[in-house]
Every structure is written in structure tokens, then in C-alpha cells.
Amino acid sequence: MGTASRNSLSFVCLWTQKPRDDRESFVAAHKRFFEEALKGRATVSIERVQQKLPRHSCEDPLWQLHCRLSLHSSLNPNQLESLSTDIARQWCAGGVRTLHGSSGPLKWLQPDRRHGFWHGWLAMEANVKMRCVSFGTLPGDLTFFAERHTIESKFGGDGYTVDCTFKHDERVLQVFLECGRCSAAEGLYQLSMHYSNIFRVVVCDPVGGPTDIFLHVHTLPLFHKATGNVHPSVRGNRQATMDQMNFQRTLTIGCPCSSVLESRDIGGCFVMKLGFSDSHDARRTVGRLSRKCRRAWFQFAQVTTDRVGTKVDTLKEQLCSRLMPKLKFPCCYALNALLQRSDDIAVQLMLLSSEEFNSVLRNLELFAARNEGALEEALFGVGTALENHSIVTFATALPALFAQSCKTHVPCQVPRGSCLIRRLFVTPSRIFYLPPAVHSENRVLRKFDAGYALRVSFRDDHFEFLSYSLGCHPQKQEMMDKVVGSFLREGVKIGDRHFKLLASSVSQLRDHGVWLYADDPQGNTVESIREWMGDFSTLPNMAKKIARMGQCFSTTEESVTVPLHSETMEDAADIEGGTHPESGKPYVFSDGIGMISESLMEKVCSKLDLTEVPSAIQIRYAGYKGMLCMNNTLEGDKLILRKSMNKFACSTSDSLEVIKVSSPLFLGLQQNMVLQLCDAFVSNETALNILCTYTNASLPFFKMHLRGLALSREPFTRSLLLVVYKSMIAGLQEKGRIAIPPERGRNMLGVLDETGTLEYGQVFVQYTAIGVRHGDTDQNGGGDAPTSNAKVLTDLRWEQNHSFASRLTRFILGTQSEITTCTSRFLVQVLVTKCPCLHPGDVRKFEAVDVPALRHIRDCIVLPGQGAPATPQRDGRYACWISSLRWEFNCH
Incomplete structure (x- = not known):
């Protein structure tokens, strides 16, 4: 590769100034600095001076100056890099610390990314010696480093030996701290973070002084401790020794014989200072980092370091003690x-x-x-x-x-059924407070003051789940207790409110979260609220008790009031049959499924402002939970709940709370489902065809073209397309989510056949055709026929001509209807599964049949109430009827 010569260099200079400062004096001082640094070797030209567009209204005004140095002789890349380094070092030495006595001197120098850094390449730099590693912050103008904690390297002594490994190929930074008094396995610690965590790099490399690099990061580096023994054959090679060691997550660095640093000690320190022992190593490292951290800012500045220690904590306490009593x-x-x-x-x-x-x-x-x-x-x-x-x-x-x-400022207006909730993220190093955000209501938030509720989530310092970081850690329980357990026992005090543990919903537990509540003016406490929620004393274990308490925290919309044990509400026995071969107990076909009359369902829809009456709803009612399917044979207002729906005793709530209603929902195959289909020997060609069917979904391109609308050119539509593209690609990469055309699969609610018509292995599926106009006439005729915009899945005429011509015809005409020119018929096989799909037995094969008595039910899977209960659970189901996805037999 050639080394083309160049005769120019460019820099961007940035500074902040007060309104009374003269901008021209700044510009003149910058130009004079470059002229003195170059000593006549180049012509200095100021190309433009402009104020940088602020990202926030309270941001300090930031000015930037673009300077070009026209060299009198051409230089090769190495000479350009050397010249750029010399200028940057003079800058850091204080060449522009005073600008005619101005109170706002220039702060930062940004060299050209292509020609201003050393660009040699190594996959990894190992054992780079450090003078120290420090944690602190760069407040305000980034020229003062407030150092909270520092670990100095003492080679050959009793302190720590500090060195770094830059894995440029993996984009990972590792800082190793080795205690001189301890063995290699007991006294070796590691701080690690990914390059994507770095958003700003400030380099202080003055002439005749040490070189420091300040890494401004999004999240704190994670602490790890070496465990286990190393094979004697590699103990002489320090890098090989480290590579063979097992590093496990820890919350503390240090041993009793040296200084100890805990994660919470650096909770507010988002700048890590690396003090290099060798300035040449530092410059090479900065050059390689500039190539791998493309989104980070690289700036040179003269940075003064001052040790602040615990003064910051003292000031925070002083501030809170003085202000908190006077603030609401x-x-x-x-x-x-x-x-x-x-x-x-x-x-x-x-x-x-x-x-x-x-x-x-x-x-x-x-x-x-x-x-x-x-x-x-x-x-x-x-x-x-x-x-x-x-x-x-x-x-x-x-x-x-x-x-x-x-x-x-105007008070925040929240939509109906919502409230403002404050949320905390608790990590090993700090507590992260989020502004109040709109949150859907639940039974507890509707009854009590949401301003005294607090939603808390637990995360590691890089905001991943703690369980992911700890994994199979031998001290996992102790560390979880230190981060999570202590917080739950003590709660958190904010102002004059002391928030204590209340309960948690099941979905919140999956998110590693809980609800906290503080004593309110009405005298409500966490104990009285739990007593109001219901009687959980008869539940056998704590896990079951938490799950039942979580019912009160399910996101619901309040609908009609149905008095408990009234004429409207009726308890009914479950539909049972057969015997389980191991437990000997009968199968419960109606597990979690009740009935609601058409009249009462219409009142629920009116309360919820629904335009169409759904066939089924998922509900919470007192201590009941489950599905309610509309039964058109029930007269008047009738609510029938089965024994299996009653989870705990509750007499304080009689509102019918709705979680979900049946509606046309798209289906996407998840990664687990895809794996099950692969295990069932579904061919790769079939899977590829399924991917292609979604891309061929009908869109009226020709009509849009006639109206002058181009999806790829209209700015708003183009931005929407980019968002959809990124979302779908992320779904494919992270979850293996494959979209299924709406006429080949749906996400539906599972209900029970109350007529007893369906036999084992049969289902009834009627789905709303998306895109069909409500004015379309019913071709079937008769009162028991499907509704005008619904299709019964049985003996359907399927399009067999998948040629390019037929697809092009649908694209041009913009039609949403299926082409039914082919007359072949075949029995429709439906694959039904739940999410998550973890076992082949979770995927069931059914035969779709038409039952006129069930035609009032749509966007639901009606499952049989007889035979062996080889059906999935009855809430949200995935149903797919693509003929090429053959499922030969059901697994048990």
C-alpha cells in the first residue's frame, strides 16, 4: 500500500465563552498558537467559526473553529502524525491557557481523525504498564478532574501492580490490579468494559509531563476477581496466566493487606483515568482506540487533577439537610x-x-x-x-x-386508566432515579395514591440483569442479598417519605422488579394494603403467595361492577374428564375459563369505549383470574366463574377488570418455535418460502404512484420504514422472530367449547380478515353464517399459483382479497402453541372444523372439552395453518 504525501492538516478547536467575552480575541489567540507552534512551516487559515448547535436548552454555548494548516512541504503519513502529536502536546502543555486575560480560555483540540493519530495496528496490546488508575468526574468544561479514588501502581512493592490489556479485535478494555502480598489467584482483580461504553476520550499529553487518558463512559466498569489455580507450565507467562484464569463478578476490589474499593464507592464516577507509564505506549493506544471507537469524541486538553475524596459526600449531605425540609x-x-x-x-x-x-x-x-x-x-x-x-x-x-x-410548565395530563409513577433502578454502585412516567393502572394504583408508590428494578452496573452477570457464581446468594436483599429490608428514604416493600407482579419479577409504598396521609401502609388485597394466609408457600399478590398488580382497565355472590355472578363447577396416569386426578378442561353473557359483554365494551364487541376477554375479578368467553345462550347480565379461576379470597373488590380482549393480532414465530420446527424436520426451503411470503404482502403501490406518493422518497414515510426495518431486523437477530402473513396465522386467545361439539383433536377457528371492508356482503348467507369480515378456517380454497405474475397482479391492483381461481381443497391442519415454546409437546396439531353453534366466536381458538387434555394453556395462543409446516404427530 502506498504512502501518499499530503501538505495539509486540519484541526477543530472548541471552547465555551461567556456573553461578555469577545469572540474575535479567541479566534486571534487560536491562530497565534498554531503559528507559534509551527514556526513558519505552514500557513494557518481559519476556515469557519460557528456556534455548535446545542442539544439542550441549558447547555453552555459551545463554539468551534475549523483550522487548516497548509504545509510548505509535503509530508508522509508518519510525519503528519508526528507533527499533529507535537501540536497536541504543546496544546496540553498550556500554550493557550490565557487569552488576553479572558475568563473563558479555549479548552479542547480535536485533530483530524484520518491523519492526526498514529494508525499502526495490533489485534491486542497486553501488559501496558500504568502509573495509576483513578475514578472521578470531569465537571463543566472538562479541564478539571475531580478524583474520588485512585489506585497507584507500585512495581515490586507491597501495593498494587496496575496494567491494561486492550483487546482491539474484541473491542474490550481490561484493567488488571495485582496485589503484591497475595498469591496470583487470590490478589488479581480485573475491571472490564466494552469500547461501545466509551463516548468521550480526553487526552492530556503535555511536553515534558506524564500522559493521562480520561475515558468518559456511559456505565461503570465491572469488577471481577480471579479464582482457581493455573497450570504450572504457564505461570511464567503473565498473559497466558491471565487468559487461563477464571474471573468472576465481585463487588469489592482489594484485600485486607491493601486498600479496598467497593462498587458503591465509585457510583457517581463516570470518568476513568488511565495514567500511562510510557507516553509512547499511550499515543499508540490512543491511535488504535480512535479507529475502534468511531462514535467517541477524541480531544486533547490540559487537565488538572485534584483529589476530592469524601468531600463530595459531605457536600451532598449538607445540601440535603438544608434543602430537603424546605422542598415538597x-x-x-x-x-x-x-x-x-x-x-x-x-x-x-x-x-x-x-x-x-x-x-x-x-x-x-x-x-x-x-x-x-x-x-x-x-x-x-x-x-x-x-x-x-x-x-x-x-x-x-x-x-x-x-x-x-x-x-x-403545565401539569401533566395523563390518559384515562393511567397515572404517573416514579421508578428507580438499583445497581451495586448506585440508585438511578427516573422522572415520573405514564404507567397503566392496576387494582392497587386505582385504590391508593400513586404518588406514594415507587417502582423499583434491580440491575447490574451495565444495566443487564444481575442473574446474567452472576450466573453460576459460588457466592451468588451472598451478592444478591447484598444488593437486593438489603434494599428490600431497609427500603429507601426520599425526603420525608420512607418507601417499603409492598409486593410484585409476576411480569415484574421476570423484570427483576418490585413495588414499594410509603405511608400516606390516609394512614395506608404496606401492611394495611396487603390486608386489603385479600387473604393469602392459606397459600402453601411464599412463591405462590407472591404470585397471587401479583394478580392485584396486573395492568387492567376497570369496567362494570358485578357484586360478589349476587344474581349476576355465579360460581360453577369445572368441566372434568379422564384421569391423569401419574397423579390419578381428573383432567380439568375448563381450567381458568368462564362465561359471560352477551348483554354483560356489551356493557363492558361500552365502559371501555370499544367499537366492536369481542368474543373473549382476559380478566381479574376479586380473587379470580382467567378468560371469559361470550355465550349467546345466557340471558340477561350473567357472569359464570369456575372453581379453577378462584385463586385467593378477596371481598374488597367487585369490579370486572379487563387485561386483554380478543382482536385480530399478527403472528410472528419466535426462536423457540423455530427450533421446534427444525427438530420436526421442516425443510429449510419451506422456512425460506415462509420468509418470502411476508415480503410479498399486498400494498397498493400502483394507486399510491397515481397519487404521487413514493414510499422511498416521502420523508415521513421513509423514516417510518427505517424504524420498521430496524425493529424487524432486531427481532430476527435477537429473538428469531419471523412474521407470518395474517391469512396464514394469528395470535389468538384460547377458549373452551361449551357446546360439547368438538371432539378430541379438533378446533374451531374464525378470524377477522384484516383489510376487508365492513360493507362487503356475506356470501354464505343465513343467520348462523360467519360475520361479513370474518373467515372460518375449514376447507378453505387456497391459492396455489404462486407465480411472479399472480403476485405482481396483486401488487399493482392493491387488492387485499385472496385469488381463488384454483379449486383444489384439502383438510386444514392447525399448529397451536404457547409462548414460550420450550418443548415439542408445547406444539399441538389440530384439525380445523366448522361448527355453526360457535360462529359467534371469532379471533379465538375454541378447544375441545373432551378426550385427553393434550392442549396448551388457555390464554394467549399462537395458531398457524401453513400447509407446508407439516407436524406429523403430537409429542407428550
């Missing part, structure tokens, strides 16, 4: 969210003079007295700007943001 809870929560997000704001306040600090506190008190809602919005606005990595000066940004919020 919403502002207390918002202030906690800002202080806990990072140490940035606390360090900024610590750097202020005593007079300036007191002025900020007085402003907060004054703003709270004037408009609490505007202050809450302003505090969250500052937090959002910091989260977006904007440069914010808190002392000036808050008054400006508060003034803006006073003009625009």
Missing part, C-alpha cells in the same frame, strides 16, 4: 435524581466560593416557593442534559431553565 416531595425526588446521577453537579457546587454556593441554595429555596412544578421540571431538565453528555454549568443553567419552565 416532587422537588426532593428531582434533586435526589440529579445528585445521584453522577458527581458532576456536586463537584461544581464544591468548586464555588462560599458566597456563590449560598446564592445557589437561596435560588433553589426561592424557586421552590414560587413554582414547585417549574423547579421540578428544571431539575429534571438539567439531569437530561447531563445524560445526553452536554456541558452544563449548574449555577447558571438552573435559573435560565426555571425561568423558561415558569412560562411553559
